[in-house]
Amino acid sequence: MSTAAAAILSNRQIERSPSHTATIYLKEAKYEFLKNLRLRVYTVSVISFPLMFYVLFGLVLNAKEAIGGLGVPTYLIATYGTFGVMGASLFGSASGLAADRGLGWLQVKRASPMPPFAYFAAKIILSMIFSAIVVALLLVLGISFGGVRLPFAQMAKLIGTLVAGSLPFSAMGLAIGYFAGPNSAPATINLIYLPLSFCSGLWVPYMFLPKLVRQIALALPPYHLSQLALGVVGSGRHESAATHWEVLLAFTLICLGVARIGFQRDQGKLYG
Amino acid sequence: MIATLEEMQSGQREISGAVVASLEGVNKNYGDIRALRNVNFAVHAGQVVALLGPNGAGKTTAVKLLLGLMQPNSGKARVFGGDPTNPQNRMRTGAMLQVGRVPETLRVGEHIDLFSSYYSNPMPIAEVLAAAGLEKLRDRKFGDLSGGQRQRTLFALAICGNPDLLFLDEPTVGLDVEARRALWEEIRRLVERGKTVLLTTHYLEEADALADRIAVINQGEIIAEGTPAEIKAQTSGKRIRCITSLSLATLLQLPGVSDARQDREAVEIHAREAEPVVRALLARDASLSGLEITSAGLEEAFLALTQDNGGNVNRRN
Numbered sequence: 001m002s003t004a005a006a007a008i009l010s011n012r013q014i015e016r017s018p019s020h021t022a023t024i025y026l027k028e029a030k031y032e033f034l035k036n037l038r039l040r041v042y043t044v045s046v047i048s049f050p051l052m053f054y055v056l057f058g059l060v061l062n063a064k065e066a067i068g069g070l071g072v073p074t075y076l077i078a079t080y081g082t083f084g085v086m087g088a089s090l091f092g093s094a095s096g097l098a099a100d101r102g103l104g105w106l107q108v109k110r111a112s113p114m115p116p117f118a119y120f121a122a123k124i125i126l127s128m129i130f131s132a133i134v135v136a137l138l139l140v141l142g143i144s145f146g147g148v149r150l151p152f153a154q155m156a157k158l159i160g161t162l163v164a165g166s167l168p169f170s171a172m173g174l175a176i177g178y179f180a181g182p183n184s185a186p187a188t189i190n191l192i193y194l195p196l197s198f199c200s201g202l203w204v205p206y207m208f209l210p211k212l213v214r215q216i217a218l219a220l221p222p223y224h225l226s227q228l229a230l231g232v233v234g235s236g237r238h239e240s241a242a243t244h245w246e247v248l249l250a251f252t253l254i255c256l257g258v259a260r261i262g263f264q265r266d267q268g269k270l271y272g
Numbered sequence: 273m274i275a276t277l278e279e280m281q282s283g284q285r286e287i288s289g290a291v292v293a294s295l296e297g298v299n300k301n302y303g304d305i306r307a308l309r310n311v312n313f314a315v316h317a318g319q320v321v322a323l324l325g326p327n328g329a330g331k332t333t334a335v336k337l338l339l340g341l342m343q344p345n346s347g348k349a350r351v352f353g354g355d356p357t358n359p360q361n362r363m364r365t366g367a368m369l370q371v372g373r374v375p376e377t378l379r380v381g382e383h384i385d386l387f388s389s390y391y392s393n394p395m396p397i398a399e400v401l402a403a404a405g406l407e408k409l410r411d412r413k414f415g416d417l418s419g420g421q422r423q424r425t426l427f428a429l430a431i432c433g434n435p436d437l438l439f440l441d442e443p444t445v446g447l448d449v450e451a452r453r454a455l456w457e458e459i460r461r462l463v464e465r466g467k468t469v470l471l472t473t474h475y476l477e478e479a480d481a482l483a484d485r486i487a488v489i490n491q492g493e494i495i496a497e498g499t500p501a502e503i504k505a506q507t508s509g510k511r512i513r514c515i516t517s518l519s520l521a522t523l524l525q526l527p528g529v530s531d532a533r534q535d536r537e538a539v540e541i542h543a544r545e546a547e548p549v550v551r552a553l554l555a556r557d558a559s560l561s562g563l564e565i566t567s568a569g570l571e572e573a574f575l576a577l578t579q580d581n582g583g584n585v586n587r588r589n
Contacts, residue, residue, distance in 0.1 A: 024389050027386050031382055031385075031386050038378075099373060104373070105372075107336070107371075108369050108374075111341060111369065112362065113433070182372075
């Protein structure tokens with residue numbers, strides 16, 4: 001017994017090396033990705049919906065038309081790209097978090113020495129990877145079937161912009177994940193995601209929206225991201241990019257603040 | 273925290289096993305519900321301590337406080353002399369909790385790989401799989417596992433970091449007899465290697481089989497604490513069962529009888545000693561039949577203790 005006591009109270013320092021911490025972040029992200037990749041509900045809804053809309057409205061119906069000084073197939077890559085990024089990010093962070101929280105799994109992880117931020121970082125990285133996949137697939141479709149011609153640098157910038165733009169929606173997803181129940185989270189997301197997409201001009205191009213909706217759009221984060229994406233491909237309303245980024249940044253900070261309240265509230269949570 | 277540890281290290285020569293986890297005067301409320309009331313409780317190094325109680329007694333709450341998953345309304349939860357939320361302490365702690373849903377699309381081996389990565393000195397994965405009896409299930413997705421296999425995977429996650437202190441919340445729920453005994457063996461092996469274990473259970477047999485000490489908890493209060501033998505000794509010692517024409521009121525008058533109740537056609541009498549009661553019974557009722565005498569096991573002790581609400585237990589309030 002005394003040897004056990006000696007062993008158990010030996011004040012051995014257990015500091016993690018930076019490379020060990022990096023390994024944890026990598027593994028957390030890797031398994032978060034694998035987990036969702038194998039989750040058909042996630043991949044199907046997040047990847048195939050934007051692609052289906054794009055094929056229908058961008059390639060089948062209006063391929064020969066032009067809007068905002070661009071061919072429809074090119075214009076819609078920017079808007080459905082924004083739509084796809086939103087979906088990947090909201091579903092990627094909110095529904096997983098809500099389920100993990102509500103059904104006890106997050107407690108198991110919190111009881112372990114996992115660095116808490118690794119969990120959130122994994123969800124953000126997952127959202128970015130799936131965002132990149134959606135946008136890349138849209139480009140492949142547009143180039144192959146819609147006659148989209150963009151210089152490589154512009155395509156890279158488009159993907160980069162949209163992937164960076166997944167952050168505000170990951171943050172929003174975390175905020176939703178902290179305040180929605182495990183089963184109601186997907187419905188809550190759709191309730192926000194679909195109207196937000198419509199009002200921001202992601203389905204019906206901005207200029208065809210009713211006047212009132214156009215005014216509402218100016219206050220919505222997806223509008224600002226889509227305008228940034230359109231700016232990259234040479235369309236949109238040519239407002240200041242800095243303003244769009246500022247709105248998105250402010251929105252991100254607000255959502256992270258809300259998520260933080262949820263995070264702290266959870267410390268005294270009564271589940272179980 | 274370091275000062276506290278040093279204090280404990282200097283003191284450990286006198287104490288056989290230093291306190292590695294404790295609740296000190298802890299109260300925890302969920303709204304109007306008082307989940308824990310003034311709970312004092314300690315786990316010593318190298319011991320297996322069982323928190324034994326019915327569902328809703330506060331066992332899980334106690335474990336969650338010790339894991340730093342929530343904070344007490346008053347009092348203190350300590351692990352290794354410090355704050356349970358301290359990452360250094362979490363590194364030396366493993367936990368098996370009751371979980372509603374675990375990510376189902378990850379494989380057993382992947383779950384273990386991820387959790388092992390959190391720790392500085394994890395066990396080799398092969399060893400973890402063997403300890404939890406999961407060798408053949410490494411590539412199976414969690415969603416495809418049976419209830420017992422899921423429990424064993426959660427156990428594997430609790431031990432994979434090679435922790436000094438292990439919290440097992442109802443570890444054998446949903447296991448069949450064989451798997452339960454296998455897990456008991458594994459817990460014993462962990463203790464042999466110097467680990468300390470706090471387990472909660474409502475299986476009396478489990479507490480009796482594994483624990484060095486048992487704390488019986490009911491309605492948020494620790495109502496008895498001691499070795500399994502001491503717990504058993506706290507209640508009336510014998511149970512006498514017979515078919516008799518004597519009334520319950522008469523039976524309760526007999527020497528040393530603490531309880532008598534009708535059980536179908538027979539009566540069941542609890543008494544400190546059997547002989548004086550039996551002598552009196554036979555003298556008064558010549559037609560008495562079906563006499564059985566058994567020792568009150570842990571089960572009787574447990575029932576007696578937990579049914580004792582409002583009696584001597586709560587009197588200290």
